[in-house]
Amino acid sequence: MTGNTPILMKSAPVVEQSLSELSSKCSALKEKGITPTMKVILVGDNPASIIYTRNKKRFMEKFGAECEIIKLPSNLSETEFLSKVKAIVDDQSNHGCFVQLPLPKQLSHIDVGELIPPSKDVDGFNKANIMNLFKGEKGESALIPCTPKGIITLCNHYGIELLGKNVVVIGRSLIVGKPMSLLLGNHNATVTMCHSRTQNLKEHTKAADIIVIAIGSAKFLTKEFLNNSKKQYIIDVGMNQDENGKLCGDADYQNIKELVAGITPVPGGVGPMTILSLAQNLLQAAENSL
Ligand code: NAP
Numbered sequence: 001m002t003g004n005t006p007i008l009m010k011s012a013p014v015v016e017q018s019l020s021e022l023s024s025k026c027s028a029l030k031e032k033g034i035t036p037t038m039k040v041i042l043v044g045d046n047p048a049s050i051i052y053t054r055n056k057k058r059f060m061e062k063f064g065a066e067c068e069i070i071k072l073p074s075n076l077s078e079t080e081f082l083s084k085v086k087a088i089v090d091d092q093s094n095h096g097c098f099v100q101l102p103l104p105k106q107l108s109h110i111d112v113g114e115l116i117p118p119s120k121d122v123d124g125f126n127k128a129n130i131m132n133l134f135k136g137e138k139g140e141s142a143l144i145p146c147t148p149k150g151i152i153t154l155c156n157h158y159g160i161e162l163l164g165k166n167v168v169v170i171g172r173s174l175i176v177g178k179p180m181s182l183l184l185g186n187h188n189a190t191v192t193m194c195h196s197r198t199q200n201l202k203e204h205t206k207a208a209d210i211i212v213i214a215i216g217s218a219k220f221l222t223k224e225f226l227n228n229s230k231k232q233y234i235i236d237v238g239m240n241q242d243e244n245g246k247l248c249g250d251a252d253y254q255n256i257k258e259l260v261a262g263i264t265p266v267p268g269g270v271g272p273m274t275i276l277s278l279a280q281n282l283l284q285a286a287e288n289s290l
Contacts (some may be wrong), residue, residue, distance in 0.1 A: 006230075006257055006258060006260050006261060006262055006263060007158055007261065007262035007263075008257075008262075008263065008265060009154055009158050009233075009235075009262050009263060009264045009265075009269060010264075010265060010268050010269065011150075011154065011264075011268060011269055011270070011271070011272040011273050011276070012268065012272070013157070014153060014154060014157045014273065014276070015272050015273075015276050017157075018153075018276055018280075019062065019063055022063035022279055022280070022283065023063040023064055025283050025287075026063050026064040026065055026283060027064065029283070029286050029287065030064065032290065034095070034286050034289065034290065035064075035065070035066055036060075036064075036065040036066070036095055036096075036282050036283055036285075036286035037065065037066040037067070037068075037093060037094040037095055037096075037286075038056075038060055038065065038066070038067045038068075038094060038095070038096040038097065038098075038122060038282050039067075039068050039070055039088050039091070039094045039096075039097045040053050040056060040057065040067065040068070040069045040070065040097070040098060040100060041070050041072065041084070041085060041088060041097065041098070041099045041100065042069050042070065042071050042072065042100045043071075043072045043073075043074060043076060043081065043099070043100075043103055043104060043107065044072075044073070044074030044103075044104050045074065046102065049100045049101075049102070052100065053069050053100050054069070055275060056275055056278060057069055059275045059276075059278075059279060060278075060279060060282065063279065065279070065282055065283070065286075068094075070084075070088060072084060074104045075104075076104075076106075076107070077106070078106065078107060078110070081107050081110070082110075082115070085097075085099065085115045085116075086115075089115065089116055089117060089120060094120070095120060095282060095285045095286040095289050096120050096121075096122035096281065096282040096285045096286070097116050097120050097121075097122070098112075098116060098121075098122055098123040098125075098278075099112040099115065099116070112125065113125030113126045113127065113130075114126060114127065118143070119285060119288060119289070120285055121143050121285075122143060122146075122278055122281040122282050122285055123145065123146060123278070123281075124142075124143045124144050124145035124146060124149070124179070124281065125145065125174070125175070126143075129142065129143045129144070129145075130145075130179070132144075133145075133179055133182040133183060133186070134182065136186050137186065138152075138183070138186045138187060139152065139183070141284060141288075142284075143281045143284060143285060144179070144183065144277070144281070145175060145176075145179040145183075146274045146275075146277035146278045146281065147175065147176050147180070147214075147237060147270060147273070147274045147277070148176065148179045148180040148182075148183045148184075149183070149277040149280070149281075150270060150272075150273025150274050150276055150277040151180065151212065151235055151237075151270060151273065152183060152184075152187060153273060153276065153277065154235070154264065154269075154270070154273050155210075155233075155235075158262060160210065160233055160262065162184060162187040162188060162189045162210075163187070163188040163189070164188060164189070164190065165189050165190065165209040165210055166189075166190050166192070166207060166208050166209045166210070167184050167189040167190065167191050167192070167208060167209065167210040167211075167212065168191075168192045168194060168204050168205050168207075168208035168210070168211050168212070169181045169184070169191060169192070169193045169194065169212045169214070170194045170195070170198075170201070170205075170211065170212070170213045170214065170215055170221075170250075171194075171195065171212075171213065171214035171215045171216075171237070172193055172194075172195045173214065176214040176237055177193060177195070177214050178193070180212055180214070181193040184212075189210070192204055192208070196215075201225070202224060202225050205221070205225040205226065206225065206226065206227040207227075208232060209231070209232060209233065210232065210233045210234075210235065211225070211232060211233070211234050211235070212235040212237065213234070213235070213236055213237060213238060213249075213250040213251060214237035214238060214250065215238060215250050216238055216239075216240060216250065217238065217240065217250055218238070218240035218241065218242055218248050218249075218250070219240075219242065219248060219249075219250070219251065219252040219253070220238075220250050220251070220252070221234065221236070221250055221251040221252060221256070222252045222255065222256065223252070223255055223256050223259055226256060226259055226260065230259055230260060230261060231260075231261050232260050232261060233260065233261055233262040233263070234251050234256065234260050234262070234263040234264065235264050235269075235270065236249035236250055236251040236253070236263065236264050236265075236266050236269060236270065237249075237250065237270050238250025238251070238266065239266065239271065247266060247267050248266055249264075249265075249266030249269070251263065251266075253265065253266065
């Protein structure tokens with residue numbers, strides 16, 4: 001699985017390899033009269049959200065799917081927002097929809113996962129899809145939350161065994177930490193979910209075979225959190241700005257990359273895997289619509 005040189009777990013080769021599979025699946029659906037189509041609901045003009053949604057649209061179009069970004073004004077009332085979303089999800093011409101987060105303050109309490117029906121829930125946030133995770137779905141046909149699903153794809157690509165491994169997930173958010181913990185359990189890992197109230201976090205991380213960190217704190221995971229084996233894998237979900245305004249992860253990448261068996265870079269690691277999973281979920285939703 002690894003020699004002495006740490007594996008730099010980049011997403012690019014995985015995405016490259018998956019694109020041909022996505023293209024042929026998309027063509028097969030088109031031959032059956034279905035053009036996989038996604039609608040993205042973007043409220044307001046958050047610069048990061050504009051970039052994320054644009055990247056997602058570009059990626060969907062790369063393999064032949066259609067993607068429309070529906071822009072709504074930031075001062076939309078809750079009633080207007082709900083009725084717009086309803087019209088979009090009820091439209092039979094699309095197979096997948098999602099609301100780009102974050103929402104403006106007046107809408108931020110809304111559970112967007114519940115606005116999208118399970119069959120079109122390409123983000124995997126609807127309760128019915130989360131329930132599949134609880135029941136033990138590993139993701140072959142279900143709509144699984146994108147970032148956790150992408151991390152499993154990345155581990156598979158780089159031959160990182162999950163079965164029986166001790167995996168520490170740091171962070172327990174609804175979009176990453178919690179679904180990640182469930183999905184890893186479904187892949188037979190032994191999972192410890194840590195958070196801001198965890199006592200002795202370093203004891204947990206030192207005992208881990210794999211650490212997944214998703215806390216949103218730049219370069220938090222330093223060498224003090226690792227053991228001396230050089231056999232640990234680090235999956236860095238974080239997207240932060242460093243002191244120079246450059247994108248960086250939750251792991252102190254420069255100072256730990258030689259001390260581990262493998263690590264995901266930021267950028268170029270988990271982020272693009274999330275978009276790949278979204279594409280896979282869209283094709284799955286389109287296929288399910290048959
Ligand atoms: P979030 O909702 O803010 O949750 C952060 C989690 O981290 C919470 O569970 C919190 O614990 C825990 N935490 C915070 N500080 C901690 C500490 N010092 N020690 C241990 N746990 C700590 O975050 P999120 O939405 O999951 O996002 C996390 C990061 O991933 C962000 O940088 C985000 O931008 C990034 N992200 C990237 C992608 C991608 O595709 N690459 C996707 C989603 C998110 P408590 O629950 O106790 O408060």
